[in-house]
Amino acid sequence: MAFAVASQLDDTRLVDGELTSSLAAAQYITDSCLSDAPLGRVGLEIEAHCFDPVEPQRRPGWEEITDVIASLPELPGASAVTVEPGGAVELSGPPLAGVVSAIEAMHADQSALRSAFAAAGLGLVLLGADPLRPAKRVNPGARYAAMEQFFVASRTSVAGAAMMTSTASVQVNLDAGPQAGWADRVRLAHALGPTMVAVAANSPLLGGRFSGWLSTRQRVWSQLDSARCGPILTASGDDPRTDWARYALKAPVMLVHAPRNGTADPVTHYVPFADWADGRSLLSGRYPTTADLDYHLTTLFPPVRPRGWLEIRYLDSVPDAIWPAIVFTLVTLLDDPDAAELAAEAVEPVATAWDIAARVGLADRRLHAAANRCVAIAAQRAPAQLDDAMARLLQAVEQGRCPADDFADEVIARGIAPMVTRLAQGES
Secondary structure (H helix, E strand, O other): OOOOOOOOOOHHHOOOOEOOOHHHHHHHHHHHOEOOOOOOEEEEEEEEEEEOOOOOOOOOOHHHHHHHHHOOOOOOOOOEEEEOOOOOEEEEOOOEEOHHHHHHHHHHHHHHHHHHHHHOOOEEEOOOEOOOOOOOOOOOOHHHHHHHHHHHHOOOHHHHHHHHHHEOEEEEEEOOOOHHHHHHHHHHHHHOHHHHHHHHOOEOEEOOEEOOOOEHHHHHHHOOOHHHHOOOOOOOOOOHHHHHHHHHHHOEOOEEEEOOOOEEEEOOOOOEHHHHHOOOOOHHHOOOEHHHHHHHHHOOOOOEEEOEOEEEEEEEOOOOOOHHHHHHHHHHHHHOHHHHHHHHHHHHHHOOOHHHHHHHHHHOHHHHHHHHHHHHHHHOOOOHHHHHHHHHHHHHHHOOOOHHHHHHHHHHHHOHHHHHHHHHOOOO
16 A cells, blocks of 8 residues: 555546445445554645745746746655645655654755745745635646535635635645554544644634634634535544545535546535435436545545545644644654553543634643643654754743744734745745
8 A cells, every 4th residue: 555645636546336325335435445554654745835925916827836847857755746726836745664754855855846936936835824815726627626616506615715725734644554553543633633733723814814713724624514624533433434434425525527538527416425326316317436436535625534544634834944843743643652642641631622723722721731741742752853843843832832823923023925925935
């Protein structure tokens, strides 16, 4: 098994076969959603907003961005480079042995990518949400055009547009681990979410305004359909495969994919996948196939998503000075057995406090206590090359501050556009 690293679905991997019941669909999901494997591999994906430092209100166009990417040599860490709907650029690293190797490879690829964009007069900014520009799609892909139509039909067009074009994250991909530990591991991945959201919050503005939330990115995702974007589990989930199958079959179908011609048709009325599989609502006049189910799973965006491995999707994009420490903390709390046991106890009181974490972050005393404990657990296990980043993170958490606090202070002192320009030029 290998982690997938591209943001967009690879059509060549679709396996076809008709499904004629929700029971068959559930079996397909439970058989494939987690892979029994040792722990240890880590894959990182980091998104950065693309800005013109001279004219930060301008959104660089599709050709501008893709021309830079086309000129890139093979990156030293072997990351794939993709473009999100709003022009954010994503580096998707391969699975590597250990978190330190993954961090070092991603740093090398970030440096190469930044140099190429700087040579083209553009800059890459690590923030959880675009603080300045209105939502606008520049990626012409059929999938994203169809998603826009779906969000309009489901009356979530504002949040949907912001999600697609104005948010950015750090995603951590981890092995599912041995089967005997799946329930505890997936439960902990969810329970850590609110604490890590509070630690990594870095999106206090959206579209030129303070939102009142420290992680506006998390707020935007919470405004979408919880059947598609909400957590799969509560803290008491016992069988993650069954929970994921139930979640996926209840979720409404967003798009019907046609791989032969590369189109995607939006489903503009509410059809849970189970209804399609059971024949209660035949989309395109037919039953779904396993290819349709595979595609449906790529349109579900819970904070923890099983794809054979675990995708941890709840971290805001954060500055270079601190993201290695945040990534190391999260991976250590999940992959080190002793650290995981201590972390589970530390975060239990705040395991479902997603909205509180996104809104006020570490100002909440329970989240502050959990975060201090979790970061301290990780810091005790950090290698020397991460000493500086871990020290910064420890100090920030002790003070009850997250990256959003620092960014907000700078915006108040300098203004939004000047601050974006500074970041796009590589200044802190």
